[in-house]
Amino acid sequence: MSDSAARLVTLSAARWRLSIILTAAMALIYVAFILLIAFNKQLLGTVLVPGLSLGILLGVLVIVSAWALIMIYVRWTNANYDVALADIRRAHREGR
Amino acid sequence: MGEPNLVAMSGFVIFIALSLVITWFAARRTHSTKDFYAAGGSVTALQNGLALAGDYMSAASFLGIAGLVALSGFDGLIYSIGFLVGWPVVVCLIAEPLRHLGRFTFSDVVAFRLRQAPVRVASAAGSLAVIAFYLIAQMVGAGNLIRLLFGLDYEVAVAIVGVVMLAYVLFGGMIATTWVQIVKAVLLLSGAFMLAAMVLARFSFNPLALFAAAAEQYGPAVLAPGRLVSDPVDAISLGLALMFGTAGLPHILMRFYTVPDGRTARVSVAYATAIIGIFYLLTFILGFGAMVLVGQDAIRGVDAGGNMAAPLLAEVVGGQAFLGFIAAVAFATILAVVAGLTLAGAAALSHDIYVNVFRHGHATEKEQLLVARYATIVLALISIGLGIVFKGQNVAYMVGLAFAIAASANFPALILSMFWKPFTTRGAQASILFGTVATLALIYLSPTIQVDLLKHTTAYFPYRNPGLFTIPLSFIIGIIVSLAAPEPAAAAGFAKLEQQIHFGAPDEDAS
Numbered sequence: 001m002s003d004s005a006a007r008l009v010t011l012s013a014a015r016w017r018l019s020i021i022l023t024a025a026m027a028l029i030y031v032a033f034i035l036l037i038a039f040n041k042q043l044l045g046t047v048l049v050p051g052l053s054l055g056i057l058l059g060v061l062v063i064v065s066a067w068a069l070i071m072i073y074v075r076w077t078n079a080n081y082d083v084a085l086a087d088i089r090r091a092h093r094e095g096r
Numbered sequence: 097m098g099e100p101n102l103v104a105m106s107g108f109v110i111f112i113a114l115s116l117v118i119t120w121f122a123a124r125r126t127h128s129t130k131d132f133y134a135a136g137g138s139v140t141a142l143q144n145g146l147a148l149a150g151d152y153m154s155a156a157s158f159l160g161i162a163g164l165v166a167l168s169g170f171d172g173l174i175y176s177i178g179f180l181v182g183w184p185v186v187v188c189l190i191a192e193p194l195r196h197l198g199r200f201t202f203s204d205v206v207a208f209r210l211r212q213a214p215v216r217v218a219s220a221a222g223s224l225a226v227i228a229f230y231l232i233a234q235m236v237g238a239g240n241l242i243r244l245l246f247g248l249d250y251e252v253a254v255a256i257v258g259v260v261m262l263a264y265v266l267f268g269g270m271i272a273t274t275w276v277q278i279v280k281a282v283l284l285l286s287g288a289f290m291l292a293a294m295v296l297a298r299f300s301f302n303p304l305a306l307f308a309a310a311a312e313q314y315g316p317a318v319l320a321p322g323r324l325v326s327d328p329v330d331a332i333s334l335g336l337a338l339m340f341g342t343a344g345l346p347h348i349l350m351r352f353y354t355v356p357d358g359r360t361a362r363v364s365v366a367y368a369t370a371i372i373g374i375f376y377l378l379t380f381i382l383g384f385g386a387m388v389l390v391g392q393d394a395i396r397g398v399d400a401g402g403n404m405a406a407p408l409l410a411e412v413v414g415g416q417a418f419l420g421f422i423a424a425v426a427f428a429t430i431l432a433v434v435a436g437l438t439l440a441g442a443a444a445l446s447h448d449i450y451v452n453v454f455r456h457g458h459a460t461e462k463e464q465l466l467v468a469r470y471a472t473i474v475l476a477l478i479s480i481g482l483g484i485v486f487k488g489q490n491v492a493y494m495v496g497l498a499f500a501i502a503a504s505a506n507f508p509a510l511i512l513s514m515f516w517k518p519f520t521t522r523g524a525q526a527s528i529l530f531g532t533v534a535t536l537a538l539i540y541l542s543p544t545i546q547v548d549l550l551k552h553t554t555a556y557f558p559y560r561n562p563g564l565f566t567i568p569l570s571f572i573i574g575i576i577v578s579l580a581a582p583e584p585a586a587a588a589g590f591a592k593l594e595q596q597i598h599f600g601a602p603d604e605d606a607s
């Protein structure tokens with residue numbers, strides 16, 4: 001296996017690892033939210049300040065967490081993955 | 097309400113005129129299949145983000161969720177949230193590989209290293225099933241909406257949507273559909289913003305004051321979860337369908353072929369999610385605003401399902417003129433989504449079935465375009481027909497069905513074909529067909545059909561959403577069938593697939 005091929009395997013594994021962690025994080029957050037709704041309605045109905053229940057706050061946070069997870073992925077791939085990929089491509093061309 | 101409204105009519109006519117101008121320009125640029133299906137691959141990240149948001153923010157989101165929140169408070173928000181959590185899955189697992197592996201449809205990816213014809217037949221069937229139910233929902237929504245807002249007959253309204261949409265897709269292909277989608281997304285977002293601002297102006301721009309007013313008027317229960325999520329299994333099942341269904345919707349997946357590269361695909365999802373998230377946060381305000389300012393009884397009086405909450409709210413805070421504007425925006429929304437769906441359906445029929453199955457990939461550009469346009473006409477007629485036949489069906493339920501099929505039929509095959517080397521042609525066929533058939537069967541046996549529709553006392557299958565069972569089973573069936581009869585050629589193609597996931601197709605290597 002050439003050097004650039006080996007580096008691609010490592011890079012590929014790193015990206016899939018991040019993808020799977022982020023997907024699992026989203027699933028966990030969302031399932032936890034649904035389970036809270038299903039099993040502890042009273043808790044989510046707790047009014048924190050007039051007009052704001054814990055449920056509404058957590059709901060907004062689920063939306064914000066989806067944004068955050070996407071931002072993590074896009075920032076990492078834009079800054080690291082794309083650069084490393086361009087590197088491998090260059091090395092591959094020169095090696096040829 | 098229900099009376100022909102001059103502003104609504106003119107807004108509606110202006111939008112149609114504008115979109116037909118777009119179509120005319122787009123038609124002059126549509127020469128190849130790549131133009132027709134993928135807008136020449138030249139859409140920017142922000143444009144694609146808006147178009148994705150446009151495809152995703154259907155009338156069900158705008159009217160349905162605002163109505164649900166207005167009538168049941170917090171429970172409506174559960175839907176808003178569920179529709180957003182699928183996007184991290186799309187960007188992390190699907191967007192870039194899809195862009196790099198395929199050309200026009202998601203079947204391109206599933207069939208990449210498998211035997212073309214059998215896989216494409218199965219995945220085109222999965223696509224068309226999703227598209228059919230999604231289309232029915234949009235058409236039924238359009239018919240009802242136009243009847244209420246413009247006083248036109250249901251059938252006339254459905255026919256108008258069908259014919260105008262046909263013009264976009266037939267002549268302007270993906271270029272016109274994308275631009276109509278962008279215009280619609282901007283209109284919908286600004287309409288929702290204006291409406292929310294006018295509502296909040298009455299509550300010193302403090303959303304909490306609005307929620308507090310709702311709690312005061314209707315009791316604190318409106319801020320807490322209620323009856324909607326009574327069974328946790330059902331709730332998680334729906335949640336899974338929403339989460340993984342987004343990554344299996346053919347008209348959404350198709351948009352990733354319209355951008356030049358993987359990086360643009362990825363960034364466009366970030367834009368789309370920002371736009372969609374803001375839009376769903378606005379539905380919180382619109383829903384509670386309608387609850388307080390219009391009143392639940394008044395909303396139910398116009399439409400029992402609450403679908404007219406947002407237009408009624410517009411009338412209360414902005415008068416007839418603003419009602420007209422919001423009505424026109426809602427109509428534009430439906431029209432654009434129907435166009436996107438039809439184009440995805442035409443791609444499945446023409447690119448997957450005709451070109452790759454009947455002609456074994458050997459059709460001239462001219463022939464492919466011709467077949468794609470015939471397929472568009474057929475689909476437009478079918479969607480008008482379905483809209484009329486399914487008059488009176490519950491719209492949100494139909495969309496839920498589409499998501500369940502997408503998550504159980506398309507998503508597992510897509511993931512296995514990209515990540516699991518031993519996946520075979522038979523495995524793909526089995527997984528897709530099982531996902532489609534099992535979802536349809538379980539929904540038929542569920543309380544939604546058996547109890548609500550057929551008025552039986554019990555249902556054969558206790559849950560309304562089959563996703564929790566059908567999604568894992570589709571994966572398992574795909575895996576078992578593949579292991580039972582290995583396909584060396586498919587496994588051998590995996591190295592090329594892995595290479596191309598990162599670098600894209602060799603002939604369109606840009607950098």
